[in-house]
Amino acid sequence: MRPLIILRPARGAGRTADKAMAMGLAVRLCPLFAAEALAWTPPSAGDFDALLVTSAQTVRFGGAALQAYRALPTYAVGAATAEALQEAGFVDPVAGDGDASAIAARIAADGHRAVLHLSGEAVAPMDAEPLQVTRLPVYRMKPLPCDPPELSGGVLLVHSPAAGARLAEIFPENQRATTDIVAISPAALAACGSGWASAQAADAPNDAAVLALARRLCE
Known part of the structure; x- marks a missing residue:
């Protein structure tokens, strides 16, 4: 099973992680920001x-x-x-x-x-x-350090346009081909840029919709 990597800040990340683990997914936390x-x-x-x-x-x-x-x-x-x-x-x-x-x-x-x-x-x-x-x-x-090798090959959950822009900034485009993006909205998806193995936005801006998409990519 491929890892599901949650990029959102603490507290929210924990709630998403609990739901994902209840679905049997392998979860890693790599917050891009701290509030x-x-x-x-x-x-x-x-x-x-x-x-x-x-x-x-x-x-x-x-x-x-x-x-x-x-x-x-x-x-x-x-x-x-x-x-x-x-x-x-x-x-x-x-x-x-x-x-x-x-x-x-x-x-x-x-x-x-x-x-x-x-x-x-x-x-x-x-x-x-x-x-x-x-x-x-x-x-x-406040941006946090995060190395692209920690994210490569996983399914990344992007919960905001700011997270998408930060991800695009730190993750070189020529290293994205094995990594999938699932975003909470079209705006968050657009901010991630191009070059990903796949990139999709959920049909509703909530964890249930995001995790339903991510589950198919992880399994």
């Missing part, structure tokens, strides 16, 4: 009518200041982020099953306009019309 907190100044909750959180890392690194926004209608990109919000005391956050643009459309359809978006320093493009979005980064991703 670290940024200093930020929380604006008044009264200036907004909804909160958008696009990563569980935001909940982890936002700190006690997040509690000021618990009364706002809260929206999350993905079930893992919604679960992290619930654990932090947010009641019934709305979990989107698409990308940030999809959850922005849901926020607009629910009648909200002034949105506080707490995020990482780097974010994927988001179509936010007609919302008025104030984005504040509360964490950033």
